Amino acid sequence: MDIKDIIKPENIVYQKTKLFTEKPLSYCPGCGHGTAHRMLLEVLEEMNIQDKTVGIAPVGCSVLAYEFLDIDMQQAAHGRAPAVATAVKRLMPDKFVFTYQGDGDLAAIGTAETIHACNRGENFTMIFINNGIYGMTGGQMAPTTLPGMRASTCPFGRDTEIMGNPLKITELLAQLPGVYYVTRQAVHTPNAVRKTKKALRIAFENQKLKKGISFVEIVSNCNSGWKMTPNQSNKWMEDNMFPFYPLGDIKVPQLEKV
Amino acid sequence: MAKVKGAIVVDIEKCKGCSVCIPACPQEVILLAKEVNGKGYQYAYMEKPDACTGCVNCAIVCPDGVITVYRTKVEA
Amino acid sequence: MGELKLMKGNEAVAEAAIRAGADGYFGYPITPQSEIMEYLMTEKPYETTGMVVLQAESEVAAINMVYGGAACGRMVMTSSSSPGISLKMEGISYLAGAELPAVIVNVVRGGPGLGTIQPSQSDYFQATKGGGHGDYRMYVLAPASVQEMSDFVKIGFEMAFKYLNPVMILSDGAIGQMMEKVVLFDPIPRRTPEEIEKQCPWATTGKNANRKHNVITSLLLDSHEQEQHVFKLRDKYERMQKEDVKFEKIQCDDAEFLFVAYGSSARICQKAVDIARAQGIKVGLFRPITLFPFPSEELLKLSSQIKGILSVEMSLGQMIEDIKLAVECKIPVNHFGRTGGVIHSPGEVFEALKSTYLGG
16 A cells, blocks of 8 residues: 555544644753643643633743643743632633643742642642753752752752752642642653543543642653753653652542442 | 554654654654754654554654654555 | 721722722731731622632732733732732732733831831832832832822722733831721722723633634743833833823922922821921922822922922932932932831921021
C-alpha cells in the first residue's frame, strides 16, 4: 500500500489539538511542559469548556503559557497564582479555573498562597510541574531538588545539612481537608501521558462538584538544567526522581455512601 | 485478515529533534534525519515507514505536538 | 438625598464599597483599618448584592486576589495600612503594568518599619512616586473627612475603570478612626456578567468563538515593546493631569501666605487659618485632593500672590517636593509637621507659620 493512500484526512487518528495557538512552544527540545500543555488542552477540548476556562500562568519557564494556550489567561506574580485563581473562581464560580505552576513558584516563593488556597478548599485545579530545578533562570536549586542533585546554586550537589531537604509539598497538601484530589503523574512515556490526561480530566470534572482543590503534580524533566539529552533526562528521572516522588494517586475521594 | 497500516507526518519546521519519540515507537520506525530544518534541528522522520502501525505513541509523547498520525486497515 | 449616618471613616469605606456595586473585597487585618473588613463581614454583602468578601492569608495574597478579580473586569478592592501596603507594592506594580482597575485604601500609620499604629502621612512618596518597581503611577485620592472616605470609593472605581489603572485612597489613622456624619450615596447595582463583558472586552471571562483569547500580563520581553507600553502608560498619566486633577481652595483669594496640606493635616490647617485670620494675617489653605496627579498648575497660578508656603504634613516633609516643583522655586516653600504618629495642633501650625515667615 502506498503511503499516500494512508496519509489522507479521513485516516487521521491523532493530531495536535486546535486549542493551541499558532505560536511555536518556547520550551527546550524534549521538555515535558509541551506535553503537559497538550494534555491539559485535550481535556478542555473533550469537555468542550474552552469558552468557560480561565488559566493562571506562573513565573518560570511556563510564564509564556498564555501565548500557546488559546484560552483566556492571566499571568501572575511569582508564586501568587493560587491567590489570583481564588478571586477568579470566587467571582466567576461557573467558570473552570486552573493554575499551572513550577516547583519554585508553587513550593518556594508561593508556599503560603498554595497552602492557604488548598486549605480554604478553593474550587479550582492546580497543575504542578516538578522538575527539581529553576529552569528559566538557568538551573538553580529548587525546593524539590533531590539530595545530592546538582544545580548552579548547589554545584557540588544539594547538601541537606546546609541547604535543607527537598519539600514533598504534594504529600503535605494531601493532608488538608480542603484538598479533594491529589495525584502525581509524569509525561515522559506514552503510558504516563495517558494517565496524566486521565488525572487532568478528573481534576477538571471535580470542579463541578465544588469540593475543593484538585491537585495534579507532574514530575518532569529539565534536560537543559540537568545537562543531559532529553532521553537521558527521562531515564534519570525514572531512576532518581520517581523513587523520591513516587507516581500514583495520593488522595482519591471516597465514593459517597448511598 | 485485515492488517493495520500507519504513517506519521512530522511538521518538520516545528520539530526540535529532541528524540523523545524514538524510544516511544514500539516498531522502531523513527529516526532523526541527517539534514536540519530552518532552525538547525535534525528532525524526526519515518526511517522504516512499512513498520508503522499508527499506534500514536510517538505523537502522544512529542513535547511540541508536531506529529500527526494516520491509520487505515488494509486487506492482507 | 442619600441616607445620613454617623460612622467611622473605615466603616464608610466598607459601606461605600457595597453601595458602589463592588464585586469583591480582599483584605488582611492590620491596625488602624481592620474595621473595613469587620464591617463587610458583619454586613454580609455576599448575601445581598453578591459581593465577595474574603480574608486572605496575607496582604500579598490579598493584592493578588485583587489582580485576579480585576483581570476578570470585576470591581475589586483591598485595604491595608502602611506596613501592609509595602507588601502590596509588588502586586500594585503588576496591576499598573497589566493595566488593571482596582481601588487600594491605605489608612496610613507612622513608620518606617512596624512603626506605630497612630496616624501619619509618611507614605506620600510611596503612594505618589511609585512604591513598587517600574515606570508607573497610581491615581491617588486623599480624603479629609468621613464623607470623602465614602465618596472617594465611588470616584476611585470610576477613575480606575476610566484609566485602567490602580487607584489609591491615601487616608490616615485619624480619618479612618474618627466618627462623623456622612451622607451615603444611593446603592448602585452590581453589573451583570454581560455588562462586564461589554464594558471590559479585554477581561478574561472565558474565550468565546467571536474573539481572540484575552491575556492579562505585564510581561513584554522585547524591550522596544516594553518601551512603547510604558509610553502608553505615560500618556494615561498625562491625561489624568489634564482631566482629573482635584483640589480645594479655602480663603485663598486674598491670601499672602499659604498652607498646603491634605487629609487630616488639611483639617488642622483650616483651624490654623482661622487663628491666623483672627490676628489679621492673610493665610489661605490649598488642599490637594488628588496627590497624583498633583494640582501643580493651580498652585503655580496662586503663587504669584503668595509670599511663602508652608507644607504641613504629618511626616518629615514629602509633599513639599511636589510643591517646590509646582511653584518652580519662585517663592519660599518650607515644611512643618509632626511625625511618627504624633498629630500637630492648629496652634503649633500657626506658630510654625509665624516663626517661618513673620519673624516669630
